[in-house]
Amino acid sequence: MTVSEAAPILELQGLNKSYGALHVTKDVSLTVRRGEIHALIGPNGAGKTTLIGQISGSIAPNSGAIVFAGEDVSSLGVAQRARKGLGRSFQITAILPAFSVLENVALAVQAKDGHSFRFFKRASSDAELNNRAKVYLEMVGMTARAGLRAGDLSHGEKRVLEVAIALAGGPKLMLLDEPMAGTGPEETERLVTVLHGLKAKIPMLLIEHDMSAVFQLADRISVLVYGEIIASGAPEDIRRDPAVREAYLGGESDL
Numbered sequence: 405m406t407v408s409e410a411a412p413i414l415e416l417q418g419l420n421k422s423y424g425a426l427h428v429t430k431d432v433s434l435t436v437r438r439g440e441i442h443a444l445i446g447p448n449g450a451g452k453t454t455l456i457g458q459i460s461g462s463i464a465p466n467s468g469a470i471v472f473a474g475e476d477v478s479s480l481g482v483a484q485r486a487r488k489g490l491g492r493s494f495q496i497t498a499i500l501p502a503f504s505v506l507e508n509v510a511l512a513v514q515a516k517d518g519h520s521f522r523f524f525k526r527a528s529s530d531a532e533l534n535n536r537a538k539v540y541l542e543m544v545g546m547t548a549r550a551g552l553r554a555g556d557l558s559h560g561e562k563r564v565l566e567v568a569i570a571l572a573g574g575p576k577l578m579l580l581d582e583p584m585a586g587t588g589p590e591e592t593e594r595l596v597t598v599l600h601g602l603k604a605k606i607p608m609l610l611i612e613h614d615m616s617a618v619f620q621l622a623d624r625i626s627v628l629v630y631g632e633i634i635a636s637g638a639p640e641d642i643r644r645d646p647a648v649r650e651a652y653l654g655g656e657s658d659l
């Protein structure tokens with residue numbers, strides 16, 4: 405079965421959100437297929453943050469539906485959606501700097517199992533937990549950094565660790581909110597490689613300002629302008645789309 409034949413992992417169906425007279429999300433429909441990275445781009449103030457909030461469950465739309473893994477999750481809260489595998493990633497504050505890289509991932513594995521952090525034994529004393537955590541470090545190519553204090557990692561490495569922590573939570577979709585923010589060119593390149601390597605296993609909705617990263621990673625791109633998706637399609641079509649160039653970039657960019 406090809407990617408396009410598979411049932412989508414996420415479907416946004418006609419979402420609308422207004423704040424008073426301000427219509428921030430206008431009839432937004434979008435699908436993320438299994439096996440793909442779907443990027444959502446748009447200028448500042450386009451309504452990306454509000455849309456992410458509606459997907460993760462922190463903001464209630466005025467109308468429309470969110471179907472995740474075949475189930476309408478529109479009425480579920482943030483925690484319920486996260487338990488189903490619809491989690492928001494990249495909250496760098498989730499990293500505990502005094503713990504080792506491996507322990508950070510082990511904590512996430514333990515949290516996924518439903519144990520409170522209070523009962524966390526130092527990961528070094530729990531071989532089974534360690535081994536499970538190591539699998540996620542391996543997936544992001546951080547095995548060699550396992551024993552390092554997480555606080556001593558570079559900014560880019562912290563972002564990669566965030567991916568491992570997100571993976572340990574068992575997501576069915578990764579919702580990536582500007583993962584490249586604040587990273588240098590080499591770090592961005594590394595993150596691009598890591599995310600590219602993971603997309604066959606975990607589909608992603610990528611909200612990102614770094615156009616180079618978006619065009620390297622995305623199978624499809626949707627463009628949000630003033631709360632409305634003005635174009636959605638393959639990167640080469642989006643790059644050529646005159647409305648996108650005009651609305652998103654003022655017609656004069658190297659998109």
Ligand SMILES: Nc1ncnc2c1ncn2[C@@H]1O[C@H](COP(=O)(O)OP(=O)(O)OP(=O)(O)O)[C@@H](O)[C@H]1O
Pocket residue numbers: 423426428446447448449450451452453454455
């Ligand atoms: N709680 C709110 N009450 C009133 N207006 C809001 C609220 N939240 C967002 N807005 C408005 O909705 C619009 C979209 O905001 P949003 O933060 O979703 O955009 P964005 O695309 O994420 O922007 P950026 O890329 O800069 O983060 C903005 O005009 C913003 O002022």
